[in-house]
Amino acid sequence: MIPSQKTGLAGIVIRMVRRLALIAIARGQAMPETMTAPMGDGFDQLARDAVYRAMFTRRDVRSHFLPAALDDDVLARLLLAAHHAPSVGFMQPWNFIVIRDAKRRKKVRDLFLAARERELPEIEAERQALYRKLKLEGICESALNICITCDRERSRDSPLGRWHNPEMDLYSTVCAVQNFWLAARAEGIGVGWVSIIEAQALKSLLSIPEHVTPVAYLCVGRVSEFAPKPDLETHGWGRRLPLPELIMSETFCGQGESLLKSTVARLNTVDATAAIAGPADQRVAPAGPQREPPKEASALSLSSLNFDDASASRASQSGSGTWPAMVLK
Numbered sequence: 001m002i003p004s005q006k007t008g009l010a011g012i013v014i015r016m017v018r019r020l021a022l023i024a025i026a027r028g029q030a031m032p033e034t035m036t037a038p039m040g041d042g043f044d045q046l047a048r049d050a051v052y053r054a055m056f057t058r059r060d061v062r063s064h065f066l067p068a069a070l071d072d073d074v075l076a077r078l079l080l081a082a083h084h085a086p087s088v089g090f091m092q093p094w095n096f097i098v099i100r101d102a103k104r105r106k107k108v109r110d111l112f113l114a115a116r117e118r119e120l121p122e123i124e125a126e127r128q129a130l131y132r133k134l135k136l137e138g139i140c141e142s143a144l145n146i147c148i149t150c151d152r153e154r155s156r157d158s159p160l161g162r163w164h165n166p167e168m169d170l171y172s173t174v175c176a177v178q179n180f181w182l183a184a185r186a187e188g189i190g191v192g193w194v195s196i197i198e199a200q201a202l203k204s205l206l207s208i209p210e211h212v213t214p215v216a217y218l219c220v221g222r223v224s225e226f227a228p229k230p231d232l233e234t235h236g237w238g239r240r241l242p243l244p245e246l247i248m249s250e251t252f253c254g255q256g257e258s259l260l261k262s263t264v265a266r267l268n269t270v271d272a273t274a275a276i277a278g279p280a281d282q283r284v285a286p287a288g289p290q291r292e293p294p295k296e297a298s299a300l301s302l303s304s305l306n307f308d309d310a311s312a313s314r315a316s317q318s319g320s321g322t323w324p325a326m327v328l329k
């Protein structure tokens with residue numbers, strides 16, 4: 001007998017559990033089946049826009065954390081997203097250490113400060129002053145920290161996909177980090193990755209066993225804003241490289257793919273910048289109801305994206321784009 005055919009008390013309990021699950025889904029507390037059901041097709045335009053929106057407005061957050069606590073409901077969804085990352089041999093090498101304790105976090109921050117001092121002499125002399133000024137962590141200000149680890153022995157007896165390339169488990173864990181990061185952006189939660197920490201010291205502080213590698217130490221929490229572009233770009237440390245220059249044909253440094261490159265060159269993501277706040281305050285507010293994309297943006301397909309920074313900034317200055325406005329040059 002299948003569960004739905006059960007009668008009596010068992011049937012009532014099953015129906016109640018189902019009803020509660022549906023209510024939880026409706027309240028956003030659980031993942032609806034339709035989100036996990038296999039679909040042969042691409043997403044509809046709005047759903048696609050939402051995916052690209054998460055990617056193009058995700059930020060590494062260090063400075064804008066709010067003291068607000070993070071709901072376990074939300075955190076659970078982020079962890080579930082991380083846990084659905086691809087992994088070599090489906091080994092799922094990750095664990096998620098949730099760190100809330102203020103004293104422990106202060107100790108992690110001390111590790112960061114020490115590591116930063118050790119890294120400083122390795123930085124070009126003329127960039128050291130700027131390096132010192134950069135805010136590169138939000139360990140104590142964020143709602144909580146999460147260390148995502150990789151258990152290097154989880155597929156020890158059947159290393160499918162790792163026999164020749166044992167580092168694939170680390171790459172798999174990074175996929176989980178990215179899933180977490182993107183889901184967080186969609187939820188309006190900031191994430192900042194802190195890698196300036198000596199791994200062995202972090203392992204002993206968090207009692208991480210020898211065969212487990214801490215892959216990402218993340219600061220996680222509600223934020224006052226998502227910056228329109230990377231902090232390191234804003235502070236003159238680096239710029240996004242032109243994508244066409246990174247595309248090669250057939251072999252490393254292989255010339256060609258000129259059509260693809262010119263298509264890429266015509267694309268542009270209008271960054272979120274002035275779209276919402278206006279040119280005077282070039283910030284993207286995360287909290288509250290998010291703006292709907294303009295009709296013309298929704299009507300555009302990925303082939304109309306433009307990645308050129310100059311036109312992105314033109315569009316954002318004119319206030320013409322809102323996120324995820326993707327315009328044709």
Ligand SMILES: Cc1cc2nc3c(=O)[nH]c(=O)nc-3n(C[C@H](O)[C@H](O)[C@H](O)COP(=O)(O)O)c2cc1C
Pocket residue numbers: 058059060061062135136137193194195196229230231232233
């Ligand atoms: C593996 C990895 C390690 C990183 N480590 C740090 C870090 O220690 N401190 C920091 O401020 N940002 C760190 N970042 C964030 C980068 O600086 C950031 O991703 C980059 O500047 C682009 O900015 P965006 O993420 O806002 O687009 C790290 C990012 C990655 C992927």
